[in-house]
Amino acid sequence: MATGESSDAGPARFGPTEEELGRWMDSAFHVAGDALENGEVPVGCLLVYDDEVVGKGRNEVNESKNATRHAEMVALDQLLAWCRRSGLDVGRVSRRTALYVTVEPCIMCAAALRFLNIPVVVYGCRNERFGGCGSALDVSSADLPQTGTSFQCVSGHRAEEAVEMLKTFYKQENPNGDQKQLCL
Amino acid sequence: MEPQAKRWKGMACDTDSWVAYPVLSDEQSQDVELIEAFAAPIVNKRETSRLVRELNGLYPLNGLQHVKRVRAVKDKVSHHPLEVLLCPVSDAPDAEGVSIETLLPSDAVSPDGLGEPFLVKVPARPPLTRPQFELASQHWPTSFHEDKQVTVALRGELFSPPQKARMHSYMACALAAAKAARELGMEAVGAAVVDPATERIIAVSHDCRGDHPLHHAVMVCIDLVARSQGGGCCSFDRYPACRFTSAASDVIQTAEADAEATPQPYICTGYDLYVTREPCVMCAMALVHSRIGRVFYGSVSADGALGTKFKVHSQKDLNHRFDVYKGVLARQCENLNSAHEHVEGSQDLR
Ligand SMILES: [Zn+2]
Ligand SMILES: [Zn+2]
Numbered sequence: 264m265a266t267g268e269s270s271d272a273g274p275a276r277f278g279p280t281e282e283e284l285g286r287w288m289d290s291a292f293h294v295a296g297d298a299l300e301n302g303e304v305p306v307g308c309l310l311v312y313d314d315e316v317v318g319k320g321r322n323e324v325n326e327s328k329n330a331t332r333h334a335e336m337v338a339l340d341q342l343l344a345w346c347r348r349s350g351l352d353v354g355r356v357s358r359r360t361a362l363y364v365t366v367e368p369c370i371m372c373a374a375a376l377r378f379l380n381i382p383v384v385v386y387g388c389r390n391e392r393f394g395g396c397g398s399a400l401d402v403s404s405a406d407l408p409q410t411g412t413s414f415q416c417v418s419g420h421r422a423e424e425a426v427e428m429l430k431t432f433y434k435q436e437n438p439n440g441d442q443k444q445l446c447l
Numbered sequence: 448m449e450p451q452a453k454r455w456k457g458m459a460c461d462t463d464s465w466v467a468y469p470v471l472s473d474e475q476s477q478d479v480e481l482i483e484a485f486a487a488p489i490v491n492k493r494e495t496s497r498l499v500r501e502l503n504g505l506y507p508l509n510g511l512q513h514v515k516r517v518r519a520v521k522d523k524v525s526h527h528p529l530e531v532l533l534c535p536v537s538d539a540p541d542a543e544g545v546s547i548e549t550l551l552p553s554d555a556v557s558p559d560g561l562g563e564p565f566l567v568k569v570p571a572r573p574p575l576t577r578p579q580f581e582l583a584s585q586h587w588p589t590s591f592h593e594d595k596q597v598t599v600a601l602r603g604e605l606f607s608p609p610q611k612a613r614m615h616s617y618m619a620c621a622l623a624a625a626k627a628a629r630e631l632g633m634e635a636v637g638a639a640v641v642d643p644a645t646e647r648i649i650a651v652s653h654d655c656r657g658d659h660p661l662h663h664a665v666m667v668c669i670d671l672v673a674r675s676q677g678g679g680c681c682s683f684d685r686y687p688a689c690r691f692t693s694a695a696s697d698v699i700q701t702a703e704a705d706a707e708a709t710p711q712p713y714i715c716t717g718y719d720l721y722v723t724r725e726p727c728v729m730c731a732m733a734l735v736h737s738r739i740g741r742v743f744y745g746s747v748s749a750d751g752a753l754g755t756k757f758k759v760h761s762q763k764d765l766n767h768r769f770d771v772y773k774g775v776l777a778r779q780c781e782n783l784n785s786a787h788e789h790v791e792g793s794q795d796l797r
Binding site: 326327328331332343353371374375379393395402405407408 | 670728737748762765
């Protein structure tokens, strides 16, 4: 990696430019829109390393019958697989990877992002009930020395749109469709 | 009662070595918050019922319904056997110098029969547990709607000897899995999910962080439960100590009768989790998402989220809450992470 050597020298601030932020969030919204069209929870996320998408996820709770298969968890699995395929060290990659997600990660996902030392999380709207970046709990910046590293949040990009997608989804929900009644 | 207790005497040497205590919410376990209020002695006892009626009209003690209006004074120093609460200091009219006249400015309460006002402290909120009630009552008489189960649980007496024997055996499964993880060079943490209705162990797991930094024992156990229900997203087949009991045998029996009527349980609904160490915040929230029934853990952990750093199980506004008990096989669970474990472990096997 071109940036490999210099990045270890000091804590140079890692973060996306405005242009990158807009571009990758557009992609995350595209994933969320796809999910909505297919009757799935409209949350989409991307993990981007060195201008490359190394993880892309949407909620997979229903197919896996595992309530922890949120978009972020799916994308983190892909990041690990990508590192394995590329023969790269997970720690080195994840410390320079940003997450772009349409909705604030929940408490569980925020902790998972800490364990992988993801430094930056860009999200659209807040997740009032379950959000782990300050809405329900502040896992992102809490003093948890055994739970990876804290991360920086950039919030609010296309927030209303993200909320609208969630509202549309929950309106579509059939009241008997308990299986799909999810918490993000 | 007696014969059954005797029947379990054989296990008593083991189950007596630990006590499961509830991990209560902050509201249930915090100190009693006090606020200041004005009270006055009742110098003429015959005025008591009128004073209480008139004071209730003028100062209705909104939000302080748990506080009694009148208290009996037991110490002999006081000449007056009764004292009455006038109002919280925050409700008192602004005036220079406090007197019965400034506190009761209107005609609504006639101060006949009242002595000079003085400051007292009263509990700001109704007590939720017996320890809170006892503390609150030291300041001012307080009513208490006791949750008997919480009182018994706080004494460590909620579980009967046969229940403790079963809990012991489930945690022993988790402990064995934790030791298997350590043999493989992973963190010594084990977990087991049990259906308390059938007393069946659904899944047993251990930490698998060697392969994947998020494969904590609890996350693995949740995925194994999903697999037992025909789902799951990972294979842990290479770890013999990570296993699940397929729900298939049960399903076959009930499938035809009520295949449509009863949908699959929401993953861990009604199940109990036994885990050797207090779960981290990721695992704790994963248990909320999975709608776990109850959680029992052995030892606490520094970043633990079911009591130590957070209380995710009693977090406000989450869509699911559950009971948590700690201390099951506490010593054996604590020893998993200590250097002396091998010595202690061999003693356990004698
Ligand atoms: Zn999540
Ligand atoms: Zn964990």
